[in-house]
Amino acid sequence: MFFTAAPVCADNWRITPSIALTETWTDNVFLTARNTKSDLVTGITPGIAIDGKGHRASLRLNYTFTEQLYSPNYANIERLTGQTSASNNHQNALNAVGKLEAIENWMFIDATGTISQQYLSAFGAVSPSTANVNRNQTETSNYSISPYIKGTLLSSTEYLVRYRAAITNTTASGVQSNQGDLTSSEWTGRLNGTTRWGALGWALDASSLRNNYTVGRDYEDSKYQASLSYRFEPQFRVSAFAGQESNNYVSLQNETHAIYGGTVMWTPDPRTEISASDGKRFFGNGYDVTVRHQMARALFTYTASRNVVFQPYGVGNTGQGINYDAFYAIIAANNPGASPDAIRSQVLQVLQGRGVAADATVVNGYLTNRPNLQQMQQFSFALLGVRNTLTLNANETKQQPLGVVNGVTNDYSLANQTTQRGFGIAWGHKLTGLSSLSLSLNQMRSISQSVGQLDTKTQGAYLLFTTSLSPKAQANIGARRVVSDGGAISSPGLGSSYTENALTGALSYSF
Numbered sequence: 329m330f331f332t333a334a335p336v337c338a339d340n341w342r343i344t345p346s347i348a349l350t351e352t353w354t355d356n357v358f359l360t361a362r363n364t365k366s367d368l369v370t371g372i373t374p375g376i377a378i379d380g381k382g383h384r385a386s387l388r389l390n391y392t393f394t395e396q397l398y399s400p401n402y403a404n405i406e407r408l409t410g411q412t413s414a415s416n417n418h419q420n421a422l423n424a425v426g427k428l429e430a431i432e433n434w435m436f437i438d439a440t441g442t443i444s445q446q447y448l449s450a451f452g453a454v455s456p457s458t459a460n461v462n463r464n465q466t467e468t469s470n471y472s473i474s475p476y477i478k479g480t481l482l483s484s485t486e487y488l489v490r491y492r493a494a495i496t497n498t499t500a501s502g503v504q505s506n507q508g509d510l511t512s513s514e515w516t517g518r519l520n521g522t523t524r525w526g527a528l529g530w531a532l533d534a535s536s537l538r539n540n541y542t543v544g545r546d547y548e549d550s551k552y553q554a555s556l557s558y559r560f561e562p563q564f565r566v567s568a569f570a571g572q573e574s575n576n577y578v579s580l581q582n583e584t585h586a587i588y589g590g591t592v593m594w595t596p597d598p599r600t601e602i603s604a605s606d607g608k609r610f611f612g613n614g615y616d617v618t619v620r621h622q623m624a625r626a627l628f629t630y631t632a633s634r635n636v637v638f639q640p641y642g643v644g645n646t647g648q649g650i651n652y653d654a655f656y657a658i659i660a661a662n663n664p665g666a667s668p669d670a671i672r673s674q675v676l677q678v679l680q681g682r683g684v685a686a687d688a689t690v691v692n693g694y695l696t697n698r699p700n701l702q703q704m705q706q707f708s709f710a711l712l713g714v715r716n717t718l719t720l721n722a723n724e725t726k727q728q729p730l731g732v733v734n735g736v737t738n739d740y741s742l743a744n745q746t747t748q749r750g751f752g753i754a755w756g757h758k759l760t761g762l763s764s765l766s767l768s769l770n771q772m773r774s775i776s777q778s779v780g781q782l783d784t785k786t787q788g789a790y791l792l793f794t795t796s797l798s799p800k801a802q803a804n805i806g807a808r809r810v811v812s813d814g815g816a817i818s819s820p821g822l823g824s825s826y827t828e829n830a831l832t833g834a835l836s837y838s839f
Contacts, residue, residue, distance in 0.1 A: 341380030348373040348392075348836035352459040356828040357398070359453045359460050359812075364826075369459040370397040373836075384429035394419045396459060419445065419458055419467060425646045430475070438474040440646050443467065446498070447640075447694045450746050450774040453824045454692065454786040456810045460828070468695065470496045470644040485521035492516075496643055498695060509542035510639065529557045533571075539638055544697040547731070549575040549636075553587060567591045573610060577636065577699050577730040585610040599623070599661070611636070611701050611730075622661055626711045627654045636730065637702045640693025649687030651719050651754075652679065654710035680802065682717050682756030683766030683794040690750030690770055691723040700727040715758040722751040745777040763795040774814075784814025784824040800839070806832040 350371035357367040375392035395418045422443035429436055445458065445465050452464030476490035496510040520531035534552040541547075553571025560566070570588040589607025596602075599622040606615045617632040647653065656675050663671060679686055688708075703726040711718040728745045750772035758764045768790040776782040792806040807830070814824035 340382060342378070343380075344377040344838055346375045346377070346836060346838040348375070348834060350459075350832065350834040352457060352830055352832045354459060354828060354830040356826055357459070357461055359455065359462055359826045359828060361825040367399050369399075371395070371459060372397070384432070385427065387424070387426045389424040389426075390422070391424070392421045394421070394458060417461075420469075422469075423646055423648075434479055435475065435477050438476070439472065440644065441469075441471045442644055442646060443469045444642050446642055447692050450694045450748060451776070451782050451784050451814060451824055453826060454772060454812060456788060456808055456828055456830065457832070459830075464824075466695070467499045468496065468643055469498075470494065470639075472644065481519075485519060488516075488518045490516045494644065496639060511540045512638070513538050527559045529559075531555045531557070539699070541697045545731070547575070547577060547699055548582065549573065549577070551587070557591075563595050563597075565593045569607065575610065577610070583610070589614075622657060624662070625658060625713065626709065627657050629654070629708045630706070632705045634701070634703045636699050637727075638699050639696065642689065642693060643695075649685070650708055650721060651684055651688050651710065652686040654708060654719070655679065655712060655717075658710065658712050678712065678717065680794070681796070682758055682764045683792045683804065684717055684719065684754055684756045685768075688719060688721045688752050688754065689723075690721050690752040690772060691725050691748045692772065693725065693748070696729075698729055698731045700729055702727050717754075717756040719754045720751070724749045747775045747777070749773050749775075763793070766790075766792045766794070768792075782814070784812065786810065786812040786824070797835075801835070801837045803835045804833070808832070 348371075350373065352369045352371065353366070354369065355366045356364040357369065358365060371394050373392050373394040375390070377391075378387055378389040380387055395416065397416050420443045422441055424439075424441040426439040427436065428439075444467075445455070446468040447454070447465050449464055453462050455462045455465060472492060472494035474490060474492040476488060478486070478488040480486055492512070492514045494510075494512045496512075498509055514535065514537045516533070516535040518531060518533050520529065522529050532552075532554050535550065537549040539547045551571065551573040553569050555567050555569035557565060557567035568588075568590045570586070572584060573587050574582045574584040576582045587607055587609055589605065591603070591605040593603040594601075601618065601620045604615070604617045606613060608614075614634050615632070616635070617630075619628075619630040621628045652675060655678050656671060659674050659678075660666070660671050663674075666674075678684070705724045707720075707722045709718075709720040725748045726745060727748075750770065752768065752770035754766060754768040756764060756766040769788070771785065771787045773783070773785040788808060788810040790806065790808045792804055794802065794804040797803055808828075810826075810828045812824050812826050
């Protein structure tokens with residue numbers, strides 16, 4: 329549990345160390361259907377946050393290290409349950425974004441880093457908290473660096489050339505070992521400009537991508553396209569594109585396909601945005617749809633897409649969370665003259681003061697060793713009242729593997745298509761100037777379309793009381809009940825049925 333507080337350094341850089349102590353009593357530490365074992369787990373979490381911006385460099389970094397200390401009463405737990413021993417373990421969490429202007433107004437370098445817990449199977453157990461011992465998840469790190477140059481040619485033409493290298497590593501063991509390990513390298517280039525007809529614009533795009541999975545084979549993808557766009561009025565723009573792509577996603581050799589389609593973007597007012605893109609691809613229709621409408625104290629967002637993905641959303645995601653983004657947009661719209669730092673401070677006060685999580689991901693995804701065709705829909709709604717907040721998030725993801733079956737045991741050998749659906753509702757109420765109460769309900773379901781129609785469902789209810797002890801100290805106590813129902817899959821130890829009840833307490837301090 330990590331809270332940001334007042335800066336330690338002056339100027340434009342904030343360095344905030346923190347420490348947190350969490351106690352969790354759970355009646356099912358291993359998330360098993362039989363031979364359940366209760367335990368008292370102590371979590372000690374030092375952390376550091378860096379947020380700063382200089383003349384030509386910026387960095388946002390949040391890092392925590394959690395040491396989980398389990399009760400010594402279950403030294404023989406491996407013999408009783410077949411699970412790993414309840415020995416102490418540690419978990420890292422990192423979210424970092426850095427930017428550097430290497431050569432003024434021309435060469436730039438972006439870098440990112442994430443460390444998170446990711447699931448190995450869509451049909452394995454879903455963890456209520458990091459205190460549980462779950463063989464269906466593994467610590468996953470992703471690091472990327474992306475130098476690029478951009479500028480202007482002949483006063484009306486802009487260019488961009490970018491290279492991006494990324495590496496993903498997991499700590500999984502056994503049959504799922506290295507399932508998510510991936511090395512990627514990508515070149516992209518773009519030329520775009522205007523014409524003597526002011527409303528007409530053009531662009532040329534090209535890209536070359538190579539993905540190398542440790543378990544599995546290499547995949548290559550190259551693409552180029554030309555596009556024309558026309559702005560009928562400031563609020564309405566349409567474009568059309570055509571080109572060609574070549575890849576080996578569905579064959580051992582590269583295959584070439586034509587691509588073509590169009591895009592429509594409409595912003596009838598500053599608070600409303602509607603955009604849709606649809607194109608013919610090698611897999612059929614690929615599309616991206618966004619509908620966003622903001623009211624005085626609320627924000628509604630809907631997105632839908634159909635495209636090729638290589639890893640779940642959580643790998644490499646450096647966003648601060650869907651709830652954070654929603655409340656940032658609401659507060660910024662109501663304070664047009666406020667600085668980003670002031671808005672960020674208000675957002676953190678809302679989230680921390682009302683016990684609302686910054687992120688509210690309801691569909692977790694799972695690690696893969698090949699590209700997937702993903703069809704996704706996501707709906708979110710956030711309401712900010714004087715003393716109450718309400719968030720609603722719903723998501724549906726359908727994934728189908730691409731490529732030649734290589735005999736590796738994972739979800740692809742079990743189902744041709746995996747569907748995951750989930751929703752989460754969170755209500756936060758400010759009791760006093762220092763205390764709040766929040767209630768969260770969520771559900772996630774994973775369904776296969778073949779091989780016995782695997783179907784797992786996890787439901788949870790979370791109640792949390794939060795209070796501020798001082799400007800730098802926070803405390804909370806909570807209770808939860810989680811019920812998961814689903815058939816075991818072929819991999820040992822990855823069954824998903826369990827029931828868990830837990831009580832938690834935490835104390836955190838930011839220096």
